[in-house]
Amino acid sequence: xxxxxxxxxxxxxxxxxxxxxxxxxxxxxxxxxxxxxxxxxxxxxxxxxxxxxxxxxxxxxxxxxxxxxxxxxxxxxxxxxxxxxxxxxxxxxxxxxxxxxxxxxxxxxxxxxxxxxxxxxxxxxxxxxxxxxxxxxxxxxxxxxxxxxxxxxxxxxxxxxxxxxxxxxxxxxxxxxxxxxxxxxxxxxxxxxxxxxxxxxxxxxxxxxxxxxxxxxxxxxxxxxxxxxxxxxxxxxxxxxxxxxxxxxxxxxxxxxxxxxxxxxxxxxxxxxxxxxxxxxxxxxxxxxxxxxxxxxxxxxxxxxxxxxxxxxxxxxxxxxxxxxxxxxxxxxxxxxxxxxxxxxxxxxxxxxxxxxxxxxxxxxxxxxxxxxxxxxxxxxxxxxxxxxxxxxxxxxxxxxxxxxxxxxxxxxxxxxxxxxxxxxxxxxxxxxxxxxxxxxxxxxxxxxxxxxx
Numbered sequence: 001x002x003x004x005x006x007x008x009x010x011x012x013x014x015x016x017x018x019x020x021x022x023x024x025x026x027x028x029x030x031x032x033x034x035x036x037x038x039x040x041x042x043x044x045x046x047x048x049x050x051x052x053x054x055x056x057x058x059x060x061x062x063x064x065x066x067x068x069x070x071x072x073x074x075x076x077x078x079x080x081x082x083x084x085x086x087x088x089x090x091x092x093x094x095x096x097x098x099x100x101x102x103x104x105x106x107x108x109x110x111x112x113x114x115x116x117x118x119x120x121x122x123x124x125x126x127x128x129x130x131x132x133x134x135x136x137x138x139x140x141x142x143x144x145x146x147x148x149x150x151x152x153x154x155x156x157x158x159x160x161x162x163x164x165x166x167x168x169x170x171x172x173x174x175x176x177x178x179x180x181x182x183x184x185x186x187x188x189x190x191x192x193x194x195x196x197x198x199x200x201x202x203x204x205x206x207x208x209x210x211x212x213x214x215x216x217x218x219x220x221x222x223x224x225x226x227x228x229x230x231x232x233x234x235x236x237x238x239x240x241x242x243x244x245x246x247x248x249x250x251x252x253x254x255x256x257x258x259x260x261x262x263x264x265x266x267x268x269x270x271x272x273x274x275x276x277x278x279x280x281x282x283x284x285x286x287x288x289x290x291x292x293x294x295x296x297x298x299x300x301x302x303x304x305x306x307x308x309x310x311x312x313x314x315x316x317x318x319x320x321x322x323x324x325x326x327x328x329x330x331x332x333x334x335x336x337x338x339x340x341x342x343x344x345x346x347x348x349x350x351x352x353x354x355x356x357x358x359x360x361x362x363x364x365x366x367x368x369x370x371x372x373x374x375x376x377x378x379x380x381x382x383x384x385x386x387x388x389x390x391x392x393x394x395x396x397x398x399x400x401x402x403x404x405x406x407x408x409x410x411x412x413x414x415x416x417x418x419x420x421x422x423x424x425x426x427x428x429x430x431x432x433x434x435x436x437x438x439x440x441x442x443x444x445x446x447x448x449x450x451x452x453x454x
Contacts, residue, residue, distance in 0.1 A: 044374030054407030067296030097292030099253025156183030188340020219341030259304030357395035359434025373421030
């Protein structure tokens with residue numbers, strides 16, 4: 001069938017506002033052209049992030065009512081812990097209020113001045129927490145992962161040859177080896193099970209703990225099932241378990257592949273590391289059986305973990321993005337291929353080639369999408385990654401605009417509308433100009449910096 005059938009019925013709705021173009025332009029100016037500064041009620045289709053923006057199921061809302069808010073030893077925690085361990089066989093599961101809190105705890109242990117941490121590609125908060133500790137993050141994704149048009153099936157893979165040389169070179173300054181599944185900053189591209197195993201083997205060879213950032217683990221498992229030889233007849237839960245049995249540690253934002261509006265966790269096998277992490281958790285997040293979350297949140301996540309591995313859902317989820325990629329490609333809009341799991345990534349540097357990278361073509365396109373159609377996306381390029389720890393600025397490896405689709409929130413008609421907005425922009429793209437940053441913080445500037453049109 002050609003029509004994408006959402007594998008659910010809509011039981012509750014939320015109205016969205018339709019502002020005029022003039023009103024949208026006024027809102028942008030007030031936000032200094034930073035889309036993070038817009039009020040969400042002024043956005044027609046909000047694709048800024050898929051983090052915490054999905055729709056919870058009837059079963060999750062029912063689970064919320066079972067939430068036990070005891071400060072210590074809540075049964076809600078033990079149901080949550082059991083659901084995590086069913087898919088990720090770690091000895092210790094430590095809840096946090098979201099993924100970046102898990103990262104902050106991890107890098108308070110592993111980070112520090114003079115440390116070097118490799119990953120396929122560090123995303124913004126991961127890199128921010130690494131740099132805040134004084135350490136430096138390095139990206140070692142395969143070369144195909146930096147070519148938006150390359151159709152390699154696993155463009156999120158770690159470059160194992162470079163990782164081997166990296167560990168040989170940096171030696172004792174490397175506290176751990178990381179990999180992110182799927183590779184968000186590289187276009188939502190998956191990592192193969194073979195590559196996860198190869199990365200884990202190199203970490204063991206050099207005596208380094210292996211850390212998986214597992215935010216979109218189910219989407220990654222679907223791609224493994226679809227694309228990796230020998231995996232087609234296996235279940236999604238079994239593939240997920242095979243991924244995480246290789247790891248010593250995982251960080252997780254449960255606002256992605258756990259259908260949560262809030263939440264995350266840090267999972268470990270080492271007893272001493274877990275004790276250090278729990279001590280830090282108590283100081284900054286909460287007691288180890290709630291970790292900054294309400295019992296009702298823990299219940300919603302436990303239920304969400306059973307729903308995210310449903311193959312009907314995953315088939316629909318991945319097909320939605322590939323549908324938009326196909327339609328944009330027919331319009332001549334350059335997109336990251338093959339389609340990723342959680343978002344459509346537009347190659348703004350290629351489409352707006354008249355705008356130099358240091359004038360932020362990704363930001364220009366993101367602003368234009370809101371001006372033209374009320375769509376809020378996110379620049380992932382030179383604004384996000386261009387500022388270096390020494391204060392200099394260089395072009396990002398790519399200038400992308402991410403259109404991250406919240407889970408179970410929008411329908412195919414919304415997807416068609418997004419394509420139509422690009423169709424209108426294609427007529428005027430040569431008129432779009434660049435931007436300059438007029439104010440920025442020291443770290444993770446893209447969240448709060450201010451722009452002016454050039």
